[in-house]
Amino acid sequence: MGRPTVTDIAREAGVSLATVDRVLNARPGVRAKTIAAVQEAVARLGYVRDMAAANLARGRSTRVAILLPDTESQFIQTLEDALAQAAALASSARMQVDLLRYPAADLHRLTAMLADLAAGGISGVALMAPETPLVRDALRALHAAGIPVVAMVSALPNCGAAHYVGIDSHAAGRTAGVLMGRFLGGRTPRVMVIAQSMLLRDSIERRRGFDAxxxxxxxxxxxxxxxxxxxxxxxxxxxxxxxxxxxxxxGGIYLLGSGHRALAQVLSELGLLGQVVVIGHELTPHTISALRAGWLDAVIAQNVGHVARSTLRVLQAKADHQPINESQERLRLEIILRENLPQAL
Amino acid sequence: MGRPTVTDIAREAGVSLATVDRVLNARPGVRAKTIAAVQEAVARLGYVRDMAAANLARGRSTRVAILLPDTESQFIQTLEDALAQAAALASSARMQVDLLRYPAADLHRLTAMLADLAAGGISGVALMAPETPLVRDALRALHAAGIPVVAMVSALPNCGAAHYVGIDSHAAGRTAGVLMGRFLGGRTPRVMVIAQSMLLRDSIERRRGFDAxxxxxxxxxxxxxxxxxxxxxxxxxxxxxxxxxxxxxxGGIYLLGSGHRALAQVLSELGLLGQVVVIGHELTPHTISALRAGWLDAVIAQNVGHVARSTLRVLQAKADHQPINESQERLRLEIILRENLPQAL
DNA sequence: TCATTTTTGAGGTACGCACATCAAAACGGC
DNA sequence: GCCGTTTTGATGTGCGTACCTCAAAAATGA
Structure with a gap:
């Protein structure tokens, strides 16, 4: 005997298929006693709904939108590539993903896009965005409309019940700190911290963790x-x-965000390339070659492939009104040295 | 319009549903020209088989067996837990997983179990085992019988076409080496290497990488x-x-395998606890508490959750005769410090 | 050209579930 | 016990695919 089916549940509970269906899909018109009987049968037989068959029957192909800033950062590009790849795979699981970019400098445009999406009957939205009042309100509106929101890489607390997919930035900064402290060894005990800007939430948190x-x-x-x-x-x-x-x-330089290429150039001009300990963030073609070259000592990163897949899984689960497997979705904070560089990106 | 279906392919290729079915499932009795026409239509429409519906129609619930040694190691236990959890999830995707243990000291028993499985009509086997001629022959027999084999954690080359799910042990040893070298700082430049035994393939490889x-x-x-x-x-x-x-x-101790608890005890007796740099392998309750306590400085690990899920995905793909998404299945070598310990195991 | 083989078409059933409809049964108030 | 309401049953259709059968068509060989 294979897994139990709705038919088995009906027989076991002594009710009809229609009633089982009503209970399982929370349709009205069933007595509390009957509901209990069905649920008891479900528990006894260990029934688990076959979501594949269920979605097949629903004929529903979940459609979600993912919004990224149009920044010309290698990390964003890497993330987009990962999302595109995950989306291609997800399409075989009846999920359609729209990858969109919004002008990083024009958050009004972002909120307009979000409003359009809400009107267009999308079943979920994932995005990477700064946490401004404007964005917050737009996301709260989505939440109010019953559209699940997932924040990627940079958390968006207080924006409705947005799920966060990404690593703990404070912990990332702490880790960078420990490595810096230990790698410094006998070098000059002075560290420079460099960032493109301190507007983004994750940069601020990293810095705080590092300092702590x-x-x-x-x-x-x-x-x-x-x-x-x-x-x-x-x-x-x-x-x-x-x-x-x-x-x-x-003796050391901590690079909070991107800009590894520029740093290499300047370090080289100052004759410091390879002389100081450099610790950065995120795995991109630039940081990979810097690690290989040896002047970048460590990178604290999150696996963009996992971010992408987790984002899609969470959106799928939310669309299906299914619980999220927290332990599977928890992202690990990765430490990358030259020695444990992934063979291929 | 949603995704194209077999019906669309039939219309596009100007053939009947039955013929499309024959081509897609590699059934005999179709002219090469017709096959090409169908495949062309598949390519043009971007058709991807709906595996959910396909497996549903097949009525097949993939059944696989996973074999672990009955060693009382916390790592094996952790791995088994992860496999059990992944299996519970996989059951909702019509896959049944049999978790079995074999006596580590009796490889004849293991080969007997493998033979039974082959006879019992299993559609895949995953295992963690030493690479002995006995095991090799048993796995080759499985391969000859068309049963896919997956080696977990410890590679099994030359055993038919066994897929390996696990990290590169040589790279793991190299990583341990780099961390040891850098963490030593001003301490006594002498390192002790400790192992339970050097019989296992991965211990040998780690040691080699470390030395290099x-x-x-x-x-x-x-x-x-x-x-x-x-x-x-x-x-x-x-x-x-x-x-x-x-x-x-x-100044430092490199622990190749398990035995963290015993090491803590002895270090404490020798008054060395916290005085030397200690680097070990694998994330288990013991290593986690040791990292928290501070006497263990770093752990080189593989994510057992990923090992478990990857194993099941690979087995599923092999059973479905589908290609494996290499980039998704590649495991990262993880460096764990106190700072980036996962919040919960 | 005819007989034979190969290839193709048409149609059905099944998988596990969602969703709809209509009738039958049980329940409630009076 | 009557009536109205709520609850339940029976039954059907469809999702996209697999797999089966039988007949028709096309290609092949002599």
């Missing part, structure tokens, strides 16, 4: 304030020179 | 030969005392 560990576990190390580059190599060069001049040499 | 890195990147560090404990705390105590007496103090 440095303060507690490596009190002998001086950590400078965050140098913002705004993505301009020239600025990076300038602020680094200035910092080196005013505060003296450094 | 130490030799190349940290030539100032002396690495002792592997001390075998055979799982006896008494022996561990003895060999460690002896090594310390004859070769002097150590």
């Amino acid at each position: 560990v440095m303060l507690a576990d490596f009190p002998g190390v001086t950590v400078g304030q965050t140098l913002e580059t705004h993505g301009v190599t020239q600025t990076l060069h300038q602020v680094m020179r200035e910092s080196l001049r005013s505060d003296g040499p450094v | 890195v130490m030799l190349a990147d940290f030539p100032g560090v002396t690495v002792g030969q592997t001390l075998e404990t055979h799982g006896v705390t008494q022996t561990l105590h003895q060999v460690m005392r002896e090594s310390l007496r004859s070769d002097g103090p150590v």
Whole structure:
């Protein structure tokens, strides 16, 4: 005998198929006593709904939208690629994924897109976005409309019941701190922290985690304030020179966001390439080659493939009104050295 | 319009449903020209078989067996738990998993079990086993019978076309080496390597990877030969005392396999707990508490949850004669510090 | 050209479930 | 016990695919 089916449940509970169907799908018109009897039979036989057959019968192909900023960051591109790949696979499980980009500088446009989606009868939305009041309101509206929302990579608390798929940024910063502290060894106990900007929630949290560990576990190390580059190599060069001049040499550099390529260039110009410990975030073609080259010592990352698949699974589960397997969806914070670089991206 | 179905293919190719069915399922009695026409239509419409409906129609519930040694290791237990959990989830996708244990000391029994399974009409086998001629022959027989085999955690090359699910042990050893070298800092540049036994393939490979890195990147560090404990705390105590007496103090200890609890006890007795850098393998309740306690500095691990799910996915794909998504199945080698310990196991 | 074989078409049933309809039964109030 | 309401049963259809049978058509060989 294989798995029990609705027919088995009906026989076991002494009711008809129609009644079992009503109970399983929470349709009205069933006495509480009968509901209990059916549920008892379900429990006794260990019945689990065959979601494949159920969705097949529903003829429903879940349709979801995923929104990413149009930033020209390698990480965003990597994430989009992963999402596209996961979406291709998901299509064989009757799920259609619309990958969209919104102008990072125009959040009004983002909210407009979200409104359109809500009107267009989408069954779920995932996005990576900054947490502004504008965005928050738009997401709350989606939630009110019964459309599940998933926040990727950067958390969006207080935005309805948005599920977060991504790593704990504070822990990521702490991990970067421990590695920095231990890798410094006998080098100059001074660390420079560099970021493109401090507007994004995850950068702020990373910095906080980093500081917490440095303060507690490596009190002998001086950590400078965050140098913002705004993505301009020239600025990076300038602020680094200035910092080196005013505060003296450094033994380590912590790169909060992207900008590895520019950093390599400037470090090379300053004759520091390979001389200082550098710790960064996220696995992209740039960071991979930097790790291989040896001037980048460690990267704290999240597996974008897992982010993508988890996002789709969560959206699917929410659309099916099914519980989410938390332990499966919990993302690991990964430490990548040259030695454990994935063979292929 | 949703996804194309067999009916669409039939219309597009100008043939009947029956012919499409024959082509898709590689049934005989179709001209090469007709096959090409159907395949062309499949390609043009971007048809992907709905595996849910296909398996539903087949009425087939894939049944696989998973064999683990009956060793009382926390890692094996953790792995079994993960497999059981994954199996529970897989059951809702019409797959039945039989979790079996074989006596680690009696490989004849293992081969007998494998033979029984082959006779019992199983559609796939996954196992974690040493690579002996006996096992190799049994697996080759399975392969000859058309039953796919998956090796978990410890690779089984030359055993038919067994798929390997697990991390690269050599890379794991290399990673342990890098961390050891960098974490040693100003400590005594001497490292002790401890193992329960060196019979298992992965222990040997780890040791090799570790040595390679130490030799190349940290030539100032002396690495002792592997001390075998055979799982006896008494022996561990003895060999460690002896090594310390004859070769002097150590700054680090590399634990190749399990035995973290015993090591904690002995280190504590020797007054070395927390004084030396300790690097180990695999995430288990013991290693987790050791990381939390602070005397274990890093663990090189593979995510048992991923091992379990990947194993089941590979078995499912092989049973369905479907290609395996290599990039999804590639396991990451994880570095775990206290800072990035998963919140819950 | 005819007989034979190969290839194709048409149609049905089944898988496990969702969803709809209509009639029958049980229940409730009075 | 009557009536109206609520609850239940019986039955049907469809989702996309697999697999089966039988007949018709086409290709092949002599």
